[in-house]
Amino acid sequence: MRKLVSILAFTALCSAGEGDAKRLQESADVLKEIMAAGDKAIPQDLLNKAVCVVVVPGMKKAGFIVGGEYGRGYASCREPGGKGWTAPVGMRLEGGSFGLQIGGAATDVVMLVMNEKGMDRLLSSKFTLGGDASVAAGPVGRETTAQTDATMTAEILSWSRSKGVFGGLSLNGATLRDDKDSDKGLYGSEVDRRNVLAGKVPAPAEAQAFIAELDKCSPSKM
Numbered sequence: 001m002r003k004l005v006s007i008l009a010f011t012a013l014c015s016a017g018e019g020d021a022k023r024l025q026e027s028a029d030v031l032k033e034i035m036a037a038g039d040k041a042i043p044q045d046l047l048n049k050a051v052c053v054v055v056v057p058g059m060k061k062a063g064f065i066v067g068g069e070y071g072r073g074y075a076s077c078r079e080p081g082g083k084g085w086t087a088p089v090g091m092r093l094e095g096g097s098f099g100l101q102i103g104g105a106a107t108d109v110v111m112l113v114m115n116e117k118g119m120d121r122l123l124s125s126k127f128t129l130g131g132d133a134s135v136a137a138g139p140v141g142r143e144t145t146a147q148t149d150a151t152m153t154a155e156i157l158s159w160s161r162s163k164g165v166f167g168g169l170s171l172n173g174a175t176l177r178d179d180k181d182s183d184k185g186l187y188g189s190e191v192d193r194r195n196v197l198a199g200k201v202p203a204p205a206e207a208q209a210f211i212a213e214l215d216k217c218s219p220s221k222m
Helices: 004-018 018-033 044-049 114-123 149-155 180-187 194-196 205-217
Strands: 050-059 071-075 089-095 107-113 126-128 135-139 156-162 165-166 175-178
Touching: 018 050, 018 071, 018 107, 018 156, 018 180, 018 205, 050 089, 050 114, 071 107, 071 114, 071 194, 071 205, 089 194, 107 114, 114 194, 135 149, 135 165
Parallel strands: 135 156
Antiparallel strands: 050 071, 050 107, 071 089, 089 175, 107 156, 126 175, 156 165
16 A cells, blocks of 8 residues: 555656646647648648647556546637637646557647637636537548538547547546646746636746747637
8 A cells, every 4th residue: 555655656746747848848749740740630620710729748547556547738729819829728637548548658639629618618627528518529631521510519629649640539527627736837826827818918938839839730710
């Protein structure tokens, strides 16, 4: 039992020690690589319609002792008028074993928040995907040639990439919550997340690459 506690404490310490700057750069890299995949990317028209984007780079399996998955990432929303992207806020994605990993490899997760109702979810301290908020596996391709019921009605669409394999992923049952530790690390103190995602808080230097990649992938709301 004591050994188990030590393992869990070590895992938590390692997670807490991950630098925000590094994680933000990894988030930017994930977006860049996925959107450069052409026919195997997130459809451009869906990205252009999204009001917010959440990226969780390198989500990891917690292991056979604990089970489930755990990852830390960031959310950014479009500024009023669709002129750009806001400074990011930290997010934690946690869930049961819903098949993210292939052979234990870390998995990148990208979520598009498709409407204002979904954006409001990001401002809550915690919500369940597929429960509190409707979520669906996103389609892959340059454009969505046919709108499915899922893409038309879901508040959040999700994708994953593991070992080079990219595709839509259903995150039903997972939880998405605020990451106040990350927010403090970025902004030096607690911030009002609503103000951040409304574009009222300047982006820190560590977030510039992430925001620049969002601007490049989808410079304005269509």
